[in-house]
Amino acid sequence: xxxxxxxxxxxxxxxxxxxxxxxxxxxxxxxxxxxxxxxxxxxxxxxxxxxxxxxxxxxxxxxxxxxxxxxxxxxxxxxxxxxxxxxxxxxxxxxxxxxxxxxxxxxxxxxxxxxxxxxxxxxxxxxxxxxxxxxxxxxxxxxxxxxxxxxxxxxxxxxxxxxxxxxxxxxxxxxxxxxxxx
Ligand code: HEM
Ligand code: HEM
Numbered sequence: 302x303x304x305x306x307x308x309x310x311x312x313x314x315x316x317x318x319x320x321x322x323x324x325x326x327x328x329x330x331x332x333x334x335x336x337x338x339x340x341x342x343x344x345x346x347x348x349x350x351x352x353x354x355x356x357x358x359x360x361x362x363x364x365x366x367x368x369x370x371x372x373x374x375x376x377x378x379x380x381x382x383x384x385x386x387x388x389x390x391x392x393x394x395x396x397x398x399x400x401x402x403x404x405x406x407x408x409x410x411x412x413x414x415x416x417x418x419x420x421x422x423x424x425x426x427x428x429x430x431x432x433x434x435x436x437x438x439x440x441x442x443x444x445x446x447x448x449x450x451x452x453x454x455x456x457x458x459x460x461x462x463x464x465x466x467x468x469x470x471x472x473x474x475x476x477x478x479x480x481x482x483x
Contacts (some may be wrong), residue, residue: 306374307476315364316477319357323399326354327452334445351411352422357404359420365396377471388461395458399451405429406447410440 308316333346340346376385408429411418415432417425465473 306472308374309367309371310479311367312364312371312373313477313479315360315367319360319364319400322353322357322360323455326350326357327448327455329353330448348419348422351407351418352420354404354407355418355420355426357400358408358426361396361400361404364400374476377469377473379469379471391454391458391461394454398447399454403444403447403451406440406444410437410444413437413440 329346329350333341333344333350376388380388408418408426412428412430413433413436415428420426462474462477465471466475
């Protein structure tokens with residue numbers, strides 16, 4: 302029997318590792334801001350949020366380089382051309398907004414606020430721009446709105462992945478799960 306097509310194991314490690322970091326950073330960001338008095342009195346969650354999320358800026362470079370040199374498996378033949386275009390657009394938005402734009406907006410916010418970012422708690426990210434308190438409100442709004450938009454985007458991505466598996470019963474989710482490599 303022909304071997305089923307799948308993402309490479311490196312692509313899977315990058316996808317699931319970054320997904321874990323991303324989802325963890327998202328919930329920690331929410332807890333840090335909306336439950337500040339309960340869980341974030343000494344900015345410990347803000348520190349953790351920035352330490353986790355900033356690693357995505359480095360991992361995304363590796364991921365894009367790997368993706369360019371290792372194409373994704375073909376989508377199921379049963380999917381209409383419109384659905385295939387939708388999947389391409391959805392993945393493009395995840396890369397551009399959730400994995401690149403959102404970390405950049407956090408970096409921008411911390412830079413205008415003159416606050417440090419310790420990547421993985423190990424070394425400091427240099428400021429992206431000079432500190433400027435007059436831009437604080439704008440930078441905060443951009444990061445907050447984009448974070449919520451991305452929450453919806455990732456939520457939609459997970460629902461679509463589960464629908465492929467449980468409703469359409471095709472190979473899309475299996476191609477990203479461990480155990481089978483192309
Ligand atoms: C270099 C990367 C990033 C930096 C420096 C950063 C920085 C921050 C800071 C300073 C806060 C406010 C925390 C507080 O007030 O205590 C925040 C909030 C938040 N961040 Fe980030 N962030 C980054 C990336 C991300 C990423 C990748 C995500 C998504 C996974 C994200 C999601 C959020 C969310 C959901 C909030 C709470 C928004 C709200 O007020 O409702 N951030 N971020
Ligand atoms: C439980 C959570 C998740 C599940 C079940 C899931 C599932 C999947 C599956 C099945 C694929 C392959 C789709 C295909 O072959 O067409 C995929 C691809 C992708 N996922 Fe996720 N995912 C999750 C979380 C995330 C998160 C948090 C992000 C980023 C913020 C993300 C970003 C991506 C991207 C960018 C691709 C496209 C990969 C490529 O072809 O280069 N995923 N995901």
